[in-house]
Amino acid sequence: xxxxxxxxxxxxxxxxxxxxxxxxxxxxxxxxxxxxxxxxxxxxxxxxxxxxxxxxxxxxxxxxxxxxxxxxxxxxxxxxxxxxxxxxxxxxxxxxxxxxxxxxxxxxxxxxxxxxxxxxxxxxxxxxxxxxxxxxxxxxxxxxxxxxxxxxxxxxxxxxxxxxxxxxxxxxxxxxxxxxxxxxxxxxxxxxxxxxxxxxxxxxxxxxxxxxxxxxxxxxxxxxxxxxxxxxxxxxxxxxxxxxxxxxxxxxxxxxxxxxxxxxxxxxxxxxxxxxxxxxxxxxxxxxxxxxxxxxxxxxxxxxxxxxxxxxxxxxxxxxxxxxxxxxxxxxxxxxxxxxxxxxxxxxxxxxxxxxxxxxxxxxxxxxxxxxxxxxxxxxxxxxxxxxxxxxxxxxxxxxxxxxxxxxxxxxxxxxxxxxxxxxxxxxxxxxxxxxxxxxxxxxxxxxxxxxxxxxxxxxxxxxxxxxxxxxxxxxxxxxxxxxxxxxxxxxxxxxxxxxxxxxxxxxxxxxxxxxxxxxxxxxx
Numbered sequence: 418x419x420x421x422x423x424x425x426x427x428x429x430x431x432x433x434x435x436x437x438x439x440x441x442x443x444x445x446x447x448x449x450x451x452x453x454x455x456x457x458x459x460x461x462x463x464x465x466x467x468x469x470x471x472x473x474x475x476x477x478x479x480x481x482x483x484x485x486x487x488x489x490x491x492x493x494x495x496x497x498x499x500x501x502x503x504x505x506x507x508x509x510x511x512x513x514x515x516x517x518x519x520x521x522x523x524x525x526x527x528x529x530x531x532x533x534x535x536x537x538x539x540x541x542x543x544x545x546x547x548x549x550x551x552x553x554x555x556x557x558x559x560x561x562x563x564x565x566x567x568x569x570x571x572x573x574x575x576x577x578x579x580x581x582x583x584x585x586x587x588x589x590x591x592x593x594x595x596x597x598x599x600x601x602x603x604x605x606x607x608x609x610x611x612x613x614x615x616x617x618x619x620x621x622x623x624x625x626x627x628x629x630x631x632x633x634x635x636x637x638x639x640x641x642x643x644x645x646x647x648x649x650x651x652x653x654x655x656x657x658x659x660x661x662x663x664x665x666x667x668x669x670x671x672x673x674x675x676x677x678x679x680x681x682x683x684x685x686x687x688x689x690x691x692x693x694x695x696x697x698x699x700x701x702x703x704x705x706x707x708x709x710x711x712x713x714x715x716x717x718x719x720x721x722x723x724x725x726x727x728x729x730x731x732x733x734x735x736x737x738x739x740x741x742x743x744x745x746x747x748x749x750x751x752x753x754x755x756x757x758x759x760x761x762x763x764x765x766x767x768x769x770x771x772x773x774x775x776x777x778x779x780x781x782x783x784x785x786x787x788x789x790x791x792x793x794x795x796x797x798x799x800x801x802x803x804x805x806x807x808x809x810x811x812x813x814x815x816x817x818x819x820x821x822x823x824x825x826x827x828x829x830x831x832x833x834x835x836x837x838x839x840x841x842x843x844x845x846x847x848x849x850x851x852x853x854x855x856x857x858x859x860x861x862x863x864x865x866x867x868x869x870x871x872x873x874x875x876x877x878x879x880x881x882x883x884x885x886x887x888x889x890x891x892x893x894x895x896x897x898x899x900x901x902x903x904x905x906x907x908x909x910x911x912x913x914x915x916x917x918x919x920x921x922x923x924x925x926x927x928x929x930x931x932x933x934x935x936x937x938x939x940x941x942x
């Protein structure tokens with residue numbers, strides 16, 4: 418065993434990982450073959466010693482006779498000025514940073530002396546890859562603690578439209594398998610498994626977990642090795658490179674739809690490339706947020722997007738995202754921060770984000786609306802009850818303030834029970850109409866029109882019934898051979914309108930006769 422590191426996943430508990438000498442040495446030598454260091458190079462050491470990237474930042478330059486420059490002890494991971502200062506003072510030529518940290522460094526501040534850049538630890542956004550690959554040779558490194566630091570490396574170029582993790586290092590076996598442990602075809606998404614010299618011994622004192630993550634390599638049984646389940650989703654490209662998609666822990670079942678947080682983040686960041694303005698986002702992180710202790714039962718969970726800097730036009734950003742993504746993937750909340758919180762290793766600290774208060778600046782800033790109409794007040798009460806809110810602006814969409822399709826169906830049922838109980842279902846608004854009216858103003862108009870329609874239909878039915886009675890009465894009169902029928906309709910106390918016709922005429926051909934009224938006088942000559 419070369420070393421043991423304490424690690425934990427997004428959802429799993431912490432555990433000790435025992436790493437072999439063979440895997441570590443193979444990773445360092447292979448990295449040297451892909452991107453050679455020189456004896457005169459100086460490499461910046463930023464990572465904490467508790468992370469496996471620190472092993473590469475120490476022993477890769479040492480193995481080539483190069484120098485290691487240590488960052489100061491009280492270094493703040495959120496302040497890139499310390500990095501820039503050390504790079505300039507000591508003429509550092511090689512740096513390895515996470516995309517989140519590298520995105521905060523302006524290439525012109527460190528190039529030169531920096532001549533080589535490694536990106537590791539997180540998924541590299543396309544905009545970061547393009548910016549840095551235009552200035553210096555830039556490599557994307559992929560690996561995990563359980564697979565001896567790095568297993569894949571890819572040279573990033575400015576004209577690339579996707580960020581790849583490249584090909585596996587020498588003596589490293591790579592498999593992309595489906596749920597039945599069968600290899601997938603090119604372009605098909607599967608789970609990434611790593612074999613060869615890379616897999617670690619396992620987890621100390623966690624035999625059950627070791628057996629579930631490290632299994633015998635049945636694809637190359639003569640090697641007698643193990644393969645490790647990275648938990649990452651990836652797919653083969655036609656040129657033999659691998660495209661990393663996301664980790665399984667970033668997938669969530671959100672209102673019966675499977676979503677990938679990484680995909681939403683990439684969509685937000687890609688807007689910077691297509692709309693290169695001062696209002697474009699520099700960083701983005703999407704988390705699943707809930708404000709209800711019983712969120713799983715009530716399904717009161719929301720997607721919350723944090724972006725930097727604070728100058729981002731959130732309204733325009735939200736409009737663009739709503740166009741590009743399906744509704745169930747669009748974040749409910751958009752919040753700007755000066756900078757995203759980072760862990761000690763330079764990765765985005767999502768736990769810290771989940772503890773921040775929700776203040777969405779895309780919402781209406783108007784004073785609370787006073788609901789005057791009875792219908793509006795009742796609708797507002799129903800909205801507040803279902804969304805667990807104290808107030809809702811009448812112009813805000815149900816889906817922009819935490820609502821979802823399942824909750825909206827419940828809203829429709831509650832409103833119909835409130836306003837249309839006892840009425841024929843054919844007289845209620847169509848379901849399509851409800852989904853075209855997603856704010857209180859529009860729903861008020863829809864309900865008012867439907868109620869008026871109900872009144873008109875009821876009145877028409879009364880008219881039809883009266884017509885039937887009149888026809889029956891006229892038929893009786895005709896059978897009695899009455900020569901003339903006169904109807905007197907009073908128009909005032911002193912005058913009246915008189916209509917004369919024979920029984921052979923149709924009474925209903927006289928629109929002037931208001932058949933709603935009971936005839937004041939009906940007699941015959």
